[in-house]
Amino acid sequence: MSFISGLPHRPFSYFSVGHFFQVLNAVVLGLESPETTADFKMEDYNVDYATGFFPQQPLPRLSGEFELWENVLDDAEGNISLGEDTRESAKAKRPYGEIWRQRVRNLPLLNTDHLAECLLQRAHMVLAFLINFYVHSQPPNASPTPIHIPECLAIPIVNVSRELGIAPVLTFADTVLWNAKPADSQLPMSANNISLVHTFSSTDTERNYHIVSAKAELRGVEILRIIEDYAQLSDVADLHTVSKTARDLRRLVTVVQDLTDIMQNVKDTADPYGFYWEVRPWFRGSDCGASRWIYDGVPESDSLDLGGPSAGQSTTARQEVPAPSEENKKADRGFMERMRRYMPGSHQAYLRDLAALPVPIRSLAKTSPLLRESYDLAILALKKFRDMHMRIACLYIISMAKTTPPGTPEEGLERQGTQQKGPAKGTGGSHVSSLLKAGRDATNRALLKPPSMTP
Ligand SMILES: *[C@@H]1O[C@H](CO)[C@@H](O)[C@H](O)[C@H]1NC(C)=O
Ligand SMILES: *[C@@H]1O[C@H](CO)[C@@H](O)[C@H](O)[C@H]1NC(C)=O
Numbered sequence: 001m002s003f004i005s006g007l008p009h010r011p012f013s014y015f016s017v018g019h020f021f022q023v024l025n026a027v028v029l030g031l032e033s034p035e036t037t038a039d040f041k042m043e044d045y046n047v048d049y050a051t052g053f054f055p056q057q058p059l060p061r062l063s064g065e066f067e068l069w070e071n072v073l074d075d076a077e078g079n080i081s082l083g084e085d086t087r088e089s090a091k092a093k094r095p096y097g098e099i100w101r102q103r104v105r106n107l108p109l110l111n112t113d114h115l116a117e118c119l120l121q122r123a124h125m126v127l128a129f130l131i132n133f134y135v136h137s138q139p140p141n142a143s144p145t146p147i148h149i150p151e152c153l154a155i156p157i158v159n160v161s162r163e164l165g166i167a168p169v170l171t172f173a174d175t176v177l178w179n180a181k182p183a184d185s186q187l188p189m190s191a192n193n194i195s196l197v198h199t200f201s202s203t204d205t206e207r208n209y210h211i212v213s214a215k216a217e218l219r220g221v222e223i224l225r226i227i228e229d230y231a232q233l234s235d236v237a238d239l240h241t242v243s244k245t246a247r248d249l250r251r252l253v254t255v256v257q258d259l260t261d262i263m264q265n266v267k268d269t270a271d272p273y274g275f276y277w278e279v280r281p282w283f284r285g286s287d288c289g290a291s292r293w294i295y296d297g298v299p300e301s302d303s304l305d306l307g308g309p310s311a312g313q314s315t316t317a318r319q320e321v322p323a324p325s326e327e328n329k330k331a332d333r334g335f336m337e338r339m340r341r342y343m344p345g346s347h348q349a350y351l352r353d354l355a356a357l358p359v360p361i362r363s364l365a366k367t368s369p370l371l372r373e374s375y376d377l378a379i380l381a382l383k384k385f386r387d388m389h390m391r392i393a394c395l396y397i398i399s400m401a402k403t404t405p406p407g408t409p410e411e412g413l414e415r416q417g418t419q420q421k422g423p424a425k426g427t428g429g430s431h432v433s434s435l436l437k438a439g440r441d442a443t444n445r446a447l448l449k450p451p452s453m454t455p
């Protein structure tokens with residue numbers, strides 16, 4: 001549940017809300033129309049009973065010829081600076097950046113046709129990191145020109161993504177799910193035992209920020225188990241079943257409260273200022289404008305989803321109005337649906353089928369007084385969660401957009417000068433807040449009692 005990772009740059013890049021946000025929306029709000037589904041089991045969707053959306057085991061390092069990719073990535077970390085960083089310390093790393101990019105261009109084109117699933121995931125992660133290092137280590141151009149991603153990265157990531165059913169760009173899966181491993185490899189991964197394989201900025205801010213997301217994902221696994229139980233019920237309207245469902249909804253409330261706490265604590269370990277200026281720029285996807293990305297050697301390059309979770313987003317955000325309305329509702333739903341393209345195909349299928357479960361909890365709660373209260377408590381917990389999400393977004397993005405870049409006053413001015421050329425600079429914040437408001441309104445509307453009557 002990467003609530004902030006999401007928060008877009010200009011105006012939206014990488015708004016990855018994490019998988020649980022989607023799950024909660026699908027199950028609690030029952031946003032989609034019901035259809036019949038066969039036996040709903042998470043294992044059929046590559047969702048693990050213990051680790052949820054994480055792979056069962058940390059992904060193994062690529063071997064053989066693919067080690068070339070792994071090695072080039074290892075050399076990037078810590079040695080390469082963000083191209084738009086104008087501090088002396090960053091500029092000192094630019095010459096190495098140039099040599100490194102040359103090395104990337106000279107990599108052989110490797111064929112990924114026979115990689116096993118876990119290696120495909122690892123390959124996606126490694127290639128997506130290489131691509132974003134490649135793009136964002138380049139100092140900004142005076143006049144924006146398309147950025148060419150060399151064939152040796154572009155063709156394999158497109159092929160691997162096709163196999164995995166995921167967009168061929170950096171996603172939440174790459175930065176968190178496929179990037180996590182136990183800190184102590186003798187013990188299983190747990191909330192206290194997580195570390196990351198790769199970061200862009202080598203900062204604690206980046207690391208801690210993703211670790212908070214990973215902790216939330218792990219805590220959320222209980223929700224998946226509750227849902228699975230619910231999906232296995234044969235007669236949801238039976239009295240025993242209804243009281244079990246009411247109890248489970250209260251368990252769900254506890255989990256959502258825990259998720260809210262985990263999220264609230266992110267600011268203790270991940271500094272918003274450092275996040276805004278040193279971490280987030282690395283996550284950006286392709287712009288729609290002149291400096292868009294071109295995947296060399298990929299004939300359909302223009303039709304690929306290269307923007308990252310954000311690309312289509314800016315259009316919706318523009319149509320949004322602050323008050324709850326049909327438009328607003330559609331924006332929220334459309335956003336959630338678009339976000340799914342940035343998930344692995346099996347997880348997209350999980351969410352699709354989950355949303356289509358024959359009896360959504362909401363319609364059941366409408367007709368059952370016993371369920372109604374638990375249902376509304378769940379909605380209120382979800383609303384609190386989203387309110388917190390909004391406050392964090394404000395803290396990490398909207399208020400940071402007004403700060404000056406790091407470095408001496410001269411260095412800061414130099415960076416500001418190049419950034420003003422970017423499209424929609426400074427408007428990202430309002431898009432973020434209107435989108436998040438739309439989400440919050442959706443939870444309010446879902447309440448069965450009007451908000452004034454609930455405690
Ligand atoms: C990258 O940096 C590490 C230390 O941060 C250093 O040990 C390593 O040799 C560097 N790699 C290259 C290729 O310069
Ligand atoms: C990419 O996929 C295409 C279509 O499946 C295949 O023909 C091609 O050999 C693959 N290329 C590489 C480098 O993996």
Ligand SMILES: CC(=O)N[C@H]1CO[C@H](CO)[C@@H](O)[C@@H]1O
Pocket residue numbers: 183184187190191192193194
């Ligand atoms: C290195 C590290 O963080 N190890 C922790 C792994 O998780 C266990 C329990 O979950 C902790 O006791 C370890 O300290």
